[in-house]
Amino acid sequence: MSRVYNFSAGPAVLPEEVLKEAADEMLDYKGTGMSVMEMSHRSKAYDTIIKEAEADLRELMNIPDNYKVLFLQGGASQQFAMIPMNLMKNKVADYIVTGQWAKKAFQEASIYGKANKIASSEDETFSYIPDCSDLPVSEDADYVYICENNTIYGTKFHTLPNTKGKTLVSDVSSCFLSEPVDVSKYGIIYGGVQKNIGPAGVVIVIIREDLITEDTLPGTPTMLKYKIHADNDSLYNTPPAYGIYICGKVFKWIKKQGGLEAMKEHNEKKAAILYNFLDESKLFKGTVRKEDRSLMNVPFVTGDAELDAKFVKEAKEAGLENLKGHRTVGGMRASIYNAMPIEGVEKLVEFMKKFEAENC
């Protein structure tokens, strides 16, 4: 067995320790005589798994008591509909469009009411976060929506927008648990787990209780009502049980690393290694405005598409995988989530230096 350094944007690298435990428990979870995959979601053993996962997440994020934690299916893409269907009481919502995913969320909301694009960075290929200190927030907006870390473009809101008192809804898929967060500033904070937390197929929604109501838009499917899932502690129907089990292991792993403060320090250290090199490199250049850089996703280019392709190919041969940038940006992208060890980033920069020397 030989492991590569996997810079995939998602699904993405998971802690080796977590995978080892999962492998060990695959045929017999803690003496139950069965795999977690084979376990009734109504069994005592599984009840402990999902309750512990929630408790650990609450502890890690310091989630206030008036927030529910829901483990759902369908990814962020399904939340794009679920959010307006549950929250658009006035049928008005404001969207800040900082990338492809925020744009998709905005377009989906337009099916259900008046979605306003109150800011955007599309004019410069989403390479920055707009100034959100004084936006024209709609008076009757049910919420203001952001995608907090933009996986494709490598930007991050380092300051939350001024929503002028309106509920903030944030997709944190690609920065989930990467640093401490003040949950009380949000109405909903949610994300697919397949970047920083677990296997694809689980989306975690942290939602303030007053936003969970019977009063959804007409035609909302039962499975798309927050209230159904909240009332049933995420067990209205069979949940993505194995995925939640892996998430739970990752929560414990993060706790062992020292929690979100420690994760932040670890992530800042890794990102600094890469950004510092990009800032001094003669060949490679970051594509994002400095003050808006993400700690998680680092796009960069040489300026020459052929050279980019050569880099990606040779990096792969050196055990540095999935460095190709998203098709809409081109170039390269290194996703350096929580589980990427510092050695992975060091190896990457070492390789970039070597490549620069050979090709510059």
Next chain:
Amino acid sequence: MSRVYNFSAGPAVLPEEVLKEAADEMLDYKGTGMSVMEMSHRSKAYDTIIKEAEADLRELMNIPDNYKVLFLQGGASQQFAMIPMNLMKNKVADYIVTGQWAKKAFQEASIYGKANKIASSEDETFSYIPDCSDLPVSEDADYVYICENNTIYGTKFHTLPNTKGKTLVSDVSSCFLSEPVDVSKYGIIYGGVQKNIGPAGVVIVIIREDLITEDTLPGTPTMLKYKIHADNDSLYNTPPAYGIYICGKVFKWIKKQGGLEAMKEHNEKKAAILYNFLDESKLFKGTVRKEDRSLMNVPFVTGDAELDAKFVKEAKEAGLENLKGHRTVGGMRASIYNAMPIEGVEKLVEFMKKFEAENC
């Protein structure tokens, strides 16, 4: 490590061989240097996994070319909405209500149009399948809906209903791949995989192409449109990738056993052992009309709730797990899906005989 015989109704027992392979590949899938959980769903390695899974399923079920195979999320419960949202062009659908799941599907469809209950077996706690040879199928029905195997009540449609030319939609969650099936008789045949195929969090929808249209009900979320998933080969967004990988392994395992003919033989043999004993037992009694018995789920009672509880407790101590019946039926239920070995059923009957001798 010691494995129990797990009679859970779902999530349920999986082939030990499949779990062993998954454990072995957990940290390094076939030399990729990563777990399938960590793999981009757009990677070559994953493309092979999902394509092979589909090809193997097509081969096993002999799926005609004019049917699409979709790997989706949200379970059968989400299909309860997705089906009417996509198929109810006339806003009329007929439901045959043979259990709790068919009833829930019927109720959900009522949100979207006129759902007619054209037959039901609720009068006798769903212990039989109604005669469906000449039902009052609505002239403008967009489809006729059944739940083909009723997990809770242990009944199975051994003859498909006469839909008088209307499209048949069938939930086969608890009999998926348990015997050969003529897919061409259905418009949609679908099921959650967590009973006979894989881990919870994947639902497989086999749908005739002419039913996949742009013309969905107003307000249908993008993620609930069959066309979006069909056009993107189940990769519109990140799929439940690890779950699909396990399903693929189970498909290969079934092929190795000899396909669905062999599965049927195996399942009939197992079921006969249990039903034959129930028919001669002085203590235990099956709850289902004989001609409607399921090969997969076998409910039985002693007629004495205390004795039932004693049986479940002592069986568990003997390594026979999850035999408690559903709360709406009481008594016991043995789910004996594909992956339950014949020895499991033999051990169960042996234990029942011993219990009968001690308590009768």
